[in-house]
Amino acid sequence: MVKTVIFDMDGVIVDTEPVHRYAYHTHFAELGIDVSEHVYNSFTGHSTKNTYERIKEIYGVEGEVQSLVLRKRALFNESFDTKPDLELIDGVRDLIEGLHAKGVELVVGSSASKSTIDRVFTRFGLYPFFTHIVSGEELPKSKPDPAIFLKAASLAKYNAKEECIVIEDSTNGIKAANAAGIRVIGYKSANSKQQDYTGANYIVHDFRDIDADYILAL
Structure with missing residues (x-):
């Protein structure tokens, strides 16, 4: 689970x-x-x-x-x-809030800098939903190296790999999750370019098509 x-x-x-x-x-x-x-x-x-x-x-x-x-x-x-038109990905706020309401722990494992993550989380009020944030600038190697997801999993309250799942949109991110031994949902949006999703355990094209119960059932 x-x-x-x-x-x-x-x-x-x-x-x-x-x-x-x-x-x-x-x-x-x-x-x-x-x-x-x-x-x-x-x-x-x-x-x-x-x-x-x-x-x-x-x-x-x-x-x-x-x-x-x-x-x-x-x-x-x-x-x-x-930039006034910068918005969250369609459906992702409902997914985040739904998972949080179900007691699922949420962690960020992003290659972005801490300052960029802070700008996004402050602008969209996301801090209350996440217990930990791991930035790629804290680590010597980027995805596809698994370090970022291994660290994120180690910080989680439930840090058994089989109880974690990653949501990623890039080839490098999917490879990093694979190398970390953590299942991964590939988010394949209309904006995805030159990305390979064959390493994803599951593929989602639109967050509005899934909810917290979908993820809990995986």
């Missing part, structure tokens, strides 16, 4: 991808590099730090990784704070 649900954030709770895209590509232009769509999509599920480590490897960009991260983060924050 599922007792703990570990949510990814970007693309699962809120669609911040357009804001990230703006921030990254604005910064890429500043750096004078042309990052193809294929390469950009390969970064899905990676932390910003690991993304810029790869950018430096691929394009020979100069500068410290931390400085690059801070510039991208500044661009993201400016856009996030001024």
